Amino acid sequence: MINTHASVSFAVLSLLSTGLVIGLGFLSRPSRATSIWAFAFTLTTIASFGWVAADAVGSLPLRAAASGALLGAGAFVWVGLRAWRGAARLYWLPVFAYAVASTILLAATATTAHYALIFRLDFAIAGALAVLVIVELVRLGSERRDEALPLALASGGYVAFSILALIDGGVRYAQSGTMASAAELGFVRDLNSLGSIFYVVCALVTVLLLARTTPAAAGQRTASCFTDVAADRLARARAAGDQWWSVLDIRLDDPDDLRDASNSIAFAAITEGFARDVRASLPADADIEARGDTGFVVLLPRPEGAVRQVLSQLLARVAAADAEQPTNVRLSASIGWASVDAVGHDLDALLEGAAGRVSEAQQRGGDRWERTQIAG
Template identity: 40%
Template sequence: MSISTIMVTLTTLCTAVMIGLGFLQRPSREAAIWSCGFIAAMAATYAQTSTALLDTAWLDALGDGLMLFSLGLVWVGIRVRRGRRLVLLPAMIGGSVVVTVTVALTTGTAVEDLVGNVELVVFTAVSAAITIELVGIRHAPRGVIVPLALSSGIVAVFSVVWLCVDLVGERLVTDDQLPVTEQFTPVVMAITLVTALTTLLLLTRAENPAAVTVTVPGFRTIARDRLTRAERYDDAWWSLLDVRLDDPIALREASSAQAYSRVLDRFFSDVSAVFPAEADLHAIEPSRVLVLLPRHEAAVRPLLRALLERVATVSTDQSITVRLSASIGWASVSRVGYDLDDLIAAAAAAADEAQLAGGDRWERASMIV
């Protein structure tokens, strides 16, 4: 079996695994981008294999452009995962097109070697950028990001070494003594594919806490400011609620990723619809929401009952045909005090009690002595 056939098989297999076990199981923006990256790598090997048969410069150039685009999509997806506002996807598309056209037009000309060196520099930069972005992911186990980070670093070093060989190696040894770069390219590509599949698949199937951590400082700052002013004016009409969807793990295992995602969306929508506009909402987890509510205690109870009824109502378009329920922990300023951390801890303890009691209920936090 030839090297080209092995690479076609490997890229096809990696693409199928990434789409089947990654994107379809846990659909997300970054998973879609990474899946497209594997599709681009697969198409690149098809183009490179066809080049040997058709001997067309444009096919060879297309293979190079698609391979660069594949690496670029890995980088773009990681930036999306980190919550970057500027992900530079159009720049990667444009750069890949420019590389394809330039390589095709300069094949067989006097500047072919120069263009090849520039292309090597671009690959080095993208590989180094992938390593840097991966290291910057704070909420992923080190063991998850190490495979791709290490292989991307190796690709960058490989590219630098062969750039040096192209520039100065021929002055020191004869052409016959120089190893051919293409001999090592399939090995480097195979290592990158396997490590990319390992890291990106694990990242796709892991929970992404980025959206949660971005909003925590803002919520805490606003909540503390409100409670400080409430204490100053002796305003005890404040409560903190810990609202949790019951049995989220069982729901996730009993349904598809898309159906479970719709359940979570509906849960947050129900919470948003029940509480008034002046309430501050913060999703600690997709299935858990904190609510800072400026209401007298007598006005809180009807809201809690309304929320439990709303969550438990089975709608016609519900993605999971089971009755959902929620547990609520209620900590009021009159019982716990104005300290935000005390309120969060008390509400969490009360929510735990509600879940241990079977869920679909609310429990009120005890008064701190």
């Protein structure tokens, strides 16, 4: 007997989750990742109402087809994670083929003695895809650990249940020579319904949190724009014999320690405050590029004395106590300064020089700036 209440609850939850992913994810932050996630949740909703319809008419093939579609929907979450990370290959075509094959095979074998075997193998493939989801979540890095945690836990449970399903099938076959027919899998179906509810909730939390943040690919596009503008300005400065240009590499000190000492929301507030302080301390004609959440590269058209004043004000502003700061730890920054009169007008050389000096500043304890020296 199929648990109708669990199926209806799952259908309602899936419908609500799909609306949230489309409204708060795709419509407000349209991208390849959010569009794929919206499709995954839409497919989940269709599958969940397929379960309800199967309960109403007592159709095992329809129930099996809905289960196959649901297993395929989880694979599209993995594709969306790759899209959010900016991976070159998304593998959406193999995933789509798997979702279609899963639906057809389970529906075709629902009333045969082979259904239990096909279902367990299909569930094992879905478990392998859940492992890939965990791998993608790990690749997001420690700065996204709180966002990744709900889906990572759900995917871990998915993997565990897929392994248990294979073990259970092997034990049943060894004892009775069969893995049970479709009609005898009521407990597995009920467990699948409850597990699907848990997975959808966890996936919803992770997907919405990631959808509301900026993926790495956006930062790469910004970097390309900054490079083009900065290189053009330096080329014109070289032609005019203008030596009053500098590149600054500004980094928040001890970001890993700050992240470990706080949660994602608190660390995001710290980095947002740091970004405000940096931008507020720099003149309007400075070109600024964000390097991740805790660093900036700046092209600054100022003479030496004015640059020194800007650096002193910036360090003081970052270190100043803020009542809205979510941690009692005193913040500080380190700055690497490479000037045209010391390095030349080549942008790559200026960036390399500034990066070397900021590393030196951090090794000396941070909360300071270091400058490239003029040769000779």
